[in-house]
Amino acid sequence: MRDVNQYRQQHGLKKLTLKSAISSQAEKHSLEMAKHQVPFGHTGFMARVKAIYRHTDKPQGAAENVAYNYKDGHIVVKNWLKSPHHLANIRGHYNYTGIGIARDKNGKLYFTQIFLRG
Numbered sequence: 334m335r336d337v338n339q340y341r342q343q344h345g346l347k348k349l350t351l352k353s354a355i356s357s358q359a360e361k362h363s364l365e366m367a368k369h370q371v372p373f374g375h376t377g378f379m380a381r382v383k384a385i386y387r388h389t390d391k392p393q394g395a396a397e398n399v400a401y402n403y404k405d406g407h408i409v410v411k412n413w414l415k416s417p418h419h420l421a422n423i424r425g426h427y428n429y430t431g432i433g434i435a436r437d438k439n440g441k442l443y444f445t446q447i448f449l450r451g
Contacts, residue, residue, distance in 0.1 A: 334432055336410040337423055337446070347428060349448070354388035355431025359445040363435035366401065366443045373401055373443070385449060389429075394450040396422040401443045406434070409444050422448055 338348040358381040365371045378397055386392045398419045400409045413419035427448035435443045 334406075334430060334446075336407055337430070340410070340414065340423060344424065346424060349427060349430040352389075352429045352431055352449070355385050355429060355447050355449055356433060357431070358385055358433070359431040359447045360433030360435065362397075362399075363433040363443040363445045366399070366445075367435035367437040367441070369437075374399065381447065385431075385447070389449065389451045392449060392451045394425075394427070396425055396427065396448045398422050398446045398448075399444060402441045403444070404442070406432075406444065422446075426450055 334349070334351060341348060362377065362381060366373050371377060375397055381397075382395045385395070398413055400412065403409045403412070413423060425448055427450045429449040429451055431447045433445045437443065
C-alpha cells in the first residue's frame with residue numbers, strides 16, 4: 334500500500350485509506366485463488382463489492398487489481414504501474430483500499446488490492 338500511496342502523492346492524487354472491511358474481502362479472494370477455489374482473476378468481484386458496500390456509507394465505485402507469483406508487494410506494484418488497466422485503477426478517483434495476500438501450497442503468493450470510492 335505504501336508504494337501505491339507514494340505513487341499517488343507523486344502524481345497529485347490523494348492517499349488511499351486502508352479499511353478493514355475491504356481488506357477482509359481482498360484477503361478472502363487471495364486465499365480462494367491460492368487454494369484454487371476460484372480461477373486467478375476477478376471471479377466474484379461484484380459479490381466482494383456488495384459485501385464491502387454493506388459496511389460503507391454512500392459507495393460510489395470500486396475496482397480491483399490482482400497478481401500472483403511475485404516475491405513481494407513492491408514488485409507487484411512496480412508491474413501494475415506498467416499495465417494501463419492496473420495503472421488506471423491506481424490513479425482512479427478512489428479514497429479507500431484493502432489488500433489481501435495468500436500463499437498457495439507451493440509457496441506462490443497471490444495478491445488482491447480493492448479500491449473503493451465512498
